[in-house]
Amino acid sequence: MLETVPAITDPEAPRQIDPDSRGVVEFRNVSFRYEGAEEDALSDISFIARPGQTTAFIGSTGSGKSTIINLIPRFYDVTAGVILVGGVDVRELSQKELRSHIGYVPQKNVLLGASIADNITYGSPDLEQAEIERVAQIAQAAEFIEEKPEGYDFDIAQGGSNVSGGQRQRLSIARALAVKPDIFLFDDSFSALDMKTDAALRRALATNLTDVTLIIVAQRVGTIMDADRIYVIDDGRIVGSGSHEELLKSCKPYYEIASSQLSEKELVSAGTELAGEN
Amino acid sequence: MGGFGGGPMHGVMPGEKPKDFKGALKKLLAYLGNYRVALIVVIVFAIASTVFSILGPKFLGEATTELFNGIMGQIAGTSNGVDFSKIGSILLFLIALYAASALFQFIQGFVMTNVSNKVSYRLRKELDAKIMHLPFSYYDKVATGDVMSRITNDVDSINQSLNQSVTQIITSITSLIGILVMMLSISWVMTLIALVTLPLSAIVVSMIVKRSQRHFVDQQKYLGEVNGTVEETFSAHTVIKAFNGEQTALSQFEQGNSSLYNAAWRSGFLSGLMMPIMNLIGNLGYVICCVVGGYLAINGNITVGNIQAFIQYLRNFQQPIVQVAQISNVLQQTMAAAERVFTFLEEEEEVAEPSEADRVSTECIEGSVAFNAVSFGYSPDTKIINDFTASVKPGQKVAIVGHTGAGKTTIVKLLMRFYDVSGGSIELDGHDIRSFARDDLRSIFGMVLQETWLYKASIAENIRYGKLDASDEEVREAARIAQADHFIQTLPDGYQMVLNEEASNVSLGQKQLLTIARAILHDPKILILDEATSSVDTRTELLIQKAMDNLMAGRTSFIIAHRLSTIRNADIILVMDKGDIVEQGTHSQLLELNGFYASLYKSQFEDAA
Numbered sequence: 001m002l003e004t005v006p007a008i009t010d011p012e013a014p015r016q017i018d019p020d021s022r023g024v025v026e027f028r029n030v031s032f033r034y035e036g037a038e039e040d041a042l043s044d045i046s047f048i049a050r051p052g053q054t055t056a057f058i059g060s061t062g063s064g065k066s067t068i069i070n071l072i073p074r075f076y077d078v079t080a081g082v083i084l085v086g087g088v089d090v091r092e093l094s095q096k097e098l099r100s101h102i103g104y105v106p107q108k109n110v111l112l113g114a115s116i117a118d119n120i121t122y123g124s125p126d127l128e129q130a131e132i133e134r135v136a137q138i139a140q141a142a143e144f145i146e147e148k149p150e151g152y153d154f155d156i157a158q159g160g161s162n163v164s165g166g167q168r169q170r171l172s173i174a175r176a177l178a179v180k181p182d183i184f185l186f187d188d189s190f191s192a193l194d195m196k197t198d199a200a201l202r203r204a205l206a207t208n209l210t211d212v213t214l215i216i217v218a219q220r221v222g223t224i225m226d227a228d229r230i231y232v233i234d235d236g237r238i239v240g241s242g243s244h245e246e247l248l249k250s251c252k253p254y255y256e257i258a259s260s261q262l263s264e265k266e267l268v269s270a271g272t273e274l275a276g277e278n
Numbered sequence: 279m280g281g282f283g284g285g286p287m288h289g290v291m292p293g294e295k296p297k298d299f300k301g302a303l304k305k306l307l308a309y310l311g312n313y314r315v316a317l318i319v320v321i322v323f324a325i326a327s328t329v330f331s332i333l334g335p336k337f338l339g340e341a342t343t344e345l346f347n348g349i350m351g352q353i354a355g356t357s358n359g360v361d362f363s364k365i366g367s368i369l370l371f372l373i374a375l376y377a378a379s380a381l382f383q384f385i386q387g388f389v390m391t392n393v394s395n396k397v398s399y400r401l402r403k404e405l406d407a408k409i410m411h412l413p414f415s416y417y418d419k420v421a422t423g424d425v426m427s428r429i430t431n432d433v434d435s436i437n438q439s440l441n442q443s444v445t446q447i448i449t450s451i452t453s454l455i456g457i458l459v460m461m462l463s464i465s466w467v468m469t470l471i472a473l474v475t476l477p478l479s480a481i482v483v484s485m486i487v488k489r490s491q492r493h494f495v496d497q498q499k500y501l502g503e504v505n506g507t508v509e510e511t512f513s514a515h516t517v518i519k520a521f522n523g524e525q526t527a528l529s530q531f532e533q534g535n536s537s538l539y540n541a542a543w544r545s546g547f548l549s550g551l552m553m554p555i556m557n558l559i560g561n562l563g564y565v566i567c568c569v570v571g572g573y574l575a576i577n578g579n580i581t582v583g584n585i586q587a588f589i590q591y592l593r594n595f596q597q598p599i600v601q602v603a604q605i606s607n608v609l610q611q612t613m614a615a616a617e618r619v620f621t622f623l624e625e626e627e628e629v630a631e632p633s634e635a636d637r638v639s640t641e642c643i644e645g646s647v648a649f650n651a652v653s654f655g656y657s658p659d660t661k662i663i664n665d666f667t668a669s670v671k672p673g674q675k676v677a678i679v680g681h682t683g684a685g686k687t688t689i690v691k692l693l694m695r696f697y698d699v700s701g702g703s704i705e706l707d708g709h710d711i712r713s714f715a716r717d718d719l720r721s722i723f724g725m726v727l728q729e730t731w732l733y734k735a736s737i738a739e740n741i742r743y744g745k746l747d748a749s750d751e752e753v754r755e756a757a758r759i760a761q762a763d764h765f766i767q768t769l770p771d772g773y774q775m776v777l778n779e780e781a782s783n784v785s786l787g788q789k790q791l792l793t794i795a796r797a798i799l800h801d802p803k804i805l806i807l808d809e810a811t812s813s814v815d816t817r818t819e820l821l822i823q824k825a826m827d828n829l830m831a832g833r834t835s836f837i838i839a840h841r842l843s844t845i846r847n848a849d850i851i852l853v854m855d856k857g858d859i860v861e862q863g864t865h866s867q868l869l870e871l872n873g874f875y876a877s878l879y880k881s882q883f884e885d886a887a
Binding site: 033034035036037038039040041060061062064066070073075095096099100102104106107110111112113122123125158159175179235236 | 506509510513514516517519520521522523526761762764765767768769770771772785788791
């Protein structure tokens with residue numbers, strides 16, 4: 001094990017992020033295949049996500065949408081194509097530099113065995129208490145934290161087993177907010193929340209994160225229907241892109257997803273004929 | 279080498295104790311009772327072997343005395359020197375004595391190993407059989423890890439302890455008594471001196487143990503901390519990387535690691551001191567014994583050979599004392615292990631199956647299900663289903679709806695007889711389900727639950743579990759219908775990828791797709807489907823539903839439903855609240871009723887998104 005060579009290494013002369021392209025994430029013809037796999041998990045993915053906008057990915061289980069998110073902080077290297085963050089190929093940045101610009105909320109909300117405050121400030125150890133409370137507020141976590149007698153000093157058990165799934169998710173979001181990143185990656189990060197909290201969280205994010213790049217992978221249409229641009233992923237390819245309304249009209253897989261989740265009224269109000277499915 | 283052969287006494291951690299030592303012992307003895315003859319052989323041979331080896335030094339001493347007397351006589355001119363033929367015959371006798379002792383010990387060990395392994399073989403067999411006969415309610419209370427530990431660790435420790443401790447107890451006690459008798463027969467004065475030095479070493483040992491115990495506890499604590507840190511670093515790997523936490527993780531580990539180092543070397547050092555100090559005290563005892571013995575010899579009260587024999591006995595005396603002290607600890611642990619094993623074996627079993635003759639065959643089941651005034655409670659005093667009657671025709675689709683925790687899965691558990699109804703009956707094609715053999719009954723059902731069950735094997739093998747003789751092509755076809763083929767192809771090694779123990783190397787949704795593929799391959803008469811809430815996204819869900827619709831044609835299906843389309847299309851909707859079935863009917867009937875279902879439906883679906 002000690003002799004295994006790390007697959008991801010820093011470049012010898014790392015570059016800095018271009019200040020003019022701060023927050024811009026661009027995929028150029030990216031393909032990716034896990035080691036030993038028979039097929040590509042992603043093939044020929046291209047898109048640009050810009051600051052102040054929400055870019056969303058939706059698709060079925062195993063479609064590869066989480067893989068897109070995992071490639072941005074360079075957990076893996078692409079098999080073909082280029083990923084640019086802040087105008088620079090991610091392979092030309094130091095991992096530390098790259099990741100300091102990214103707020104990442106993973107699919108599995110892993111917390112550490114430490115106090116709530118320490119968990120929130122994990123990526124930003126110097127954060128002040130007022131700031132901690134502010135990000136908790138945005139992440140809709142402040143209420144349940146303050147209900148605890150120990151408040152922000154409440155000790156999380158290893159793996160986070162003494163808070164609920166939804167609470168873990170909100171703490172994990174607060175942790176990402178605390179870094180004050182240019183780029184936000186949400187990997188299916190709203191699935192453990194009930195509809196009401198989900199909506200409140202999206203409102204809070206929209207008002208507080210006006211100039212960051214938001215990239216969201218989700219299963220609920222409700223979570224992403226307000227996004228500036230939605231990409232529909234199927235079998236590792238982009239099969240449709242556009243706004244919610246555009247996709248309802250033009251993209252059959254998207255319509256299928258939407259019709260199973262939204263009420264008739266919502267579909268109709270989007271200006272679409274409802275297929276007589278039921 | 280000093281007189282202590284008990285091995286390094288690392289900190290002597292206080293072991294666990296049985297609640298009822300005698301009770302456990304009695305039950306264990308009952309198991310041993312079958313091997314009464316073998317055990318008597320063990321005891322007799324153990325005692326004989328010990329007695330023989332205790333006699334050794336005494337005869338060796340006689341040889342020395344003979345040699346000494348011969349030489350002294352020669353010097354004094356009173357005899358013709360050493361009587362080598364006499365010494366020779368003493369030595370030959372000694373060889374025979376030791377050889378016999380070794381032989382007895384070998385026989386005793388052989389027989390005992392045999393007995394203890396037979397006992398543990400039988401215990402394991404009974405435990406394994408017990409697992410199959412325990413009702414499901416037992417596993418609701420007990421973690422599977424506990425049951426596993428009964429079979430592996432507890433039985434193992436019983437085996438080891440039977441194998442070693444039983445003979446050790448016999449030999450140690452025999453040695454103690456035997457050696458004491460021999461020492462007293464040589465000289466009571468010297469025996470007294472020897473007995474005085476014993477408590478001295480006991481005091482020193484207890485002092486050291488007291489000090490080192492603290493560091494041993496620390497060592498365990500820090501070891502746990504370091505393990506925890508490593509485990510956390512592993513499971514939080516992505517988070518640590520994403521938040522540039524590598525340095526923090528490293529320094530946290532180093533802190534724990536250096537605390538562990540400090541505690542470990544302190545405890546190691548202190549327990550290392552123990553042997554030399556005890557040797558010192560032991561050796562001081564020898565010196566005093568030698569001086570007193572020399573004085574007695576000069577006065578002609580003791581022979582030289584007896585001094586030598588005495589010193590040898592003294593060396594051997596301390597070993598059985600240490601052993602007895604250790605064995606009592608081991609025995610406590612063994613009885614605790616035995617107690618856990620017996621408690622498990624005495625758990626109440628599932629209700630017996632109908633006899634072969636009374637059994638109803640499941641071959642021609644069409645799939646009609648009737649619930650006749652069913653009542654049920656997990657415990658007798660809390661009924662959660664009170665009076666439930668419904669009848670389902672073959673091929674009908676039954677949706678079960680209700681809030682989380684309303685008891686939707688209870689119906690399923692009753693159907694498959696994981697639990698038996700407390701009152702009323704459930705009938706399958708007109709036969710009470712209790713008149714089928716459990717295995718037959720369960721083979722009629724195909725299940726896809728939210729809590730997926732996969733095991734450590736390749737993906738292909740996991741799917742094939744639904745039909746063991748399925749060909750590779752059938753497996754692939756099932757995966758295709760379950761919409762799992764694509765993601766399987768993208769995995770490292772595809773169908774041959776081996777799932778790890780918790781199957782954590784595939785996502786939740788993927789796991790569910792695999793179990794769906796398994797159910798498709800299984801091709802059951804009645805389907806039980808727990809619709810995914812969040813783990814399978816809605817698009818996949820939709821595709822699966824299409825596949826499931828095909829599969830459900832001509833099959834009775836019970837669906838724990840969350841999706842609009844399922845509920846609307848269902849032939850019967852069972853509405854559950856707080857564990858009870860509060861309403862039943864079709865979608866439109868229930869909406870018309872404008873009761874619980876109507877309000878549930880409105881709150882859950884109309885305001886959604």
